[in-house]
Amino acid sequence: MFCSNCGAKIQDGSKFCSSCGTSTESATHEAKQGTQSKSAGKKAPAKGKKSSDGFSVGKIIAIVVGFIFLVVIMVSFMTAFYFTKNEKASTEITQTESNETVKDTKEKAKDKDNxxxxxxxxxxxxxxxxxxxxxxxxxxxxxxxxxxxxxxxxxxxxxxxxxxxxxxxxxxxxxxxxxxxxxxxxxxxxxxxxxxxxxxxxxxxxxxxxxxxxxxxxxxxxxxxxxxxxxxxxxxxxxxxxxxxxxxxxxxxxxxxxxxxxxxxxxxxxxx
The missing domain is CATH 2.60.40.1240 (Immunoglobulin-like)
Incomplete structure (x- = not known):
């Protein structure tokens, strides 16, 4: 420890400086006040404040999951539309072929007049x-x-x-x-x-x-x-x-x- 008045070294346990006679208790008190002042100068970060890194990991995961869900919905809709359209076209073709076969059979019967x-x-x-x-x-x-x-x-x-x-x-x-x-x-x-x-x-x-x-x-x-x-x-x-x-x-x-x-x-x- 050193004297706060003259700067001379003071032995541990001494109550006064051997050089100038200044009390060591005042030096100890000032040191404590300095430490408390430095601690008070540092502010704790506000709770819940966003970090400078941007979005949190949880929000990023939520955005990715939402995007994947939207893609699945769009693919399902497009697939259902495609198969419904093809099934309708296939049904129309089959019905047309069936009608033509019936027509041919009737025409043959008419030609034979039987x-x-x-x-x-x-x-x-x-x-x-x-x-x-x-x-x-x-x-x-x-x-x-x-x-x-x-x-x-x-x-x-x-x-x-x-x-x-x-x-x-x-x-x-x-x-x-x-x-x-x-x-x-x-x-x-x-x-x-x-x-x-x-x-x-x-x-x-x-x-x-x-x-x-x-x-x-x-x-x-x-x-x-x-x-x-x-x-x-x-x-x-x-x-x-x-x-x-x-x-x-x-x-x-x-x-x-x-x-x-x-x-x-x-x-x-x-x-x-």
């Missing part, structure tokens, strides 16, 4: 026989033969017995649509002279297929192709087979068409 009723046409086969067929949704439906079955159908492993009697119908299907169709028994009904409808007997149809090694369940027919199917209907035992007609659809949503049964000997084998 219409014999609503959606019914007659055509002469190569062997000279005439066959009547119906058209539903560009699918040609021709019942080519029918036969009565009073006995159970099938084998000893899988057999179906009628409540009255079975009428088996061989049906030729020709596909004139633009894509493949799936043929199933739900597309057909047998109609009697009173307008009563008879659905197919699934058990009889399955028994027939198993005993004849047929694979006609949910069969696909490609455009321009045709195939013959056999279906069975359980009708009253005293019903006249000649009084029935076949109602068919060109697919589950097709318009039903009622077609008389053609008894063509060439297709008799389908029910033997």
């Amino acid at each position: 219409s014999v009723g609503k959606n019914l046409y007659k055509e002469k086969m190569k062997d000279g026989h005439e066959v009547v067929y119906g058209v539903s949704s560009n699918v040609l439906i021709a019942p080519v033969y029918a036969k009565e079955f009073n006995e159970p159908i099938g084998s000893k492993y899988h057999k179906a017995a009628p409540q009255g009697k079975f009428i088996g119908v061989a049906v030729m299907i020709h596909n004139e649509q633009n894509d493949a169709i799936t043929v199933n028994e739900a597309m057909f009904r047998l109609i009697d002279e009173k307008g009563r409808e008879y659905s197919t007997s699934s058990k009889a149809s399955v028994s027939w297929m198993m005993s004849h090694h047929s694979q006609e369940i949910l069969t696909e027919i490609n455009p321009g192709n045709d195939s013959v199917f056999t279906y069975f209907f359980d009708v009253p035992a005293n019903a006249d087979i000649k009084s029935f007609k076949l109602q068919g659809r060109g697919g589950m949503m097709g318009e039903p068409v009622v077609v008389p049964i053609n008894y063509m000997e060439d297709f008799k084998g389908w029910l033997e």
Whole structure:
């Protein structure tokens, strides 16, 4: 420690300066006041004041997240608009193609002048026989033969017995649509002279297929192709087979068409 008056060095613990006699307590008091004055001169930074560096890290992250969210919303909107526009255009093209196919079918029927009723046409086969067929949704439906079955159908492993009697119908299907169709028994009904409808007997149809090694369940027919199917209907035992007609659809949503049964000997084998 040094004397505040003469600057001479003072030994620790001394109360007076040995050179000039000044009290050391006044020097200690002045030193403390100087220290307090310097401390008071320094101001603490105001709470909550922004730093000179600009935005805080939290605000920067919030801005980035908001920008990314906005971009995602814009991309989602543009994607939805694009697919909606394309789907509408695709639907219009498909509808146009379908309308033109129907128009072509009607024009061909008109040129042949072979219409014999609503959606019914007659055509002469190569062997000279005439066959009547119906058209539903560009699918040609021709019942080519029918036969009565009073006995159970099938084998000893899988057999179906009628409540009255079975009428088996061989049906030729020709596909004139633009894509493949799936043929199933739900597309057909047998109609009697009173307008009563008879659905197919699934058990009889399955028994027939198993005993004849047929694979006609949910069969696909490609455009321009045709195939013959056999279906069975359980009708009253005293019903006249000649009084029935076949109602068919060109697919589950097709318009039903009622077609008389053609008894063509060439297709008799389908029910033997």
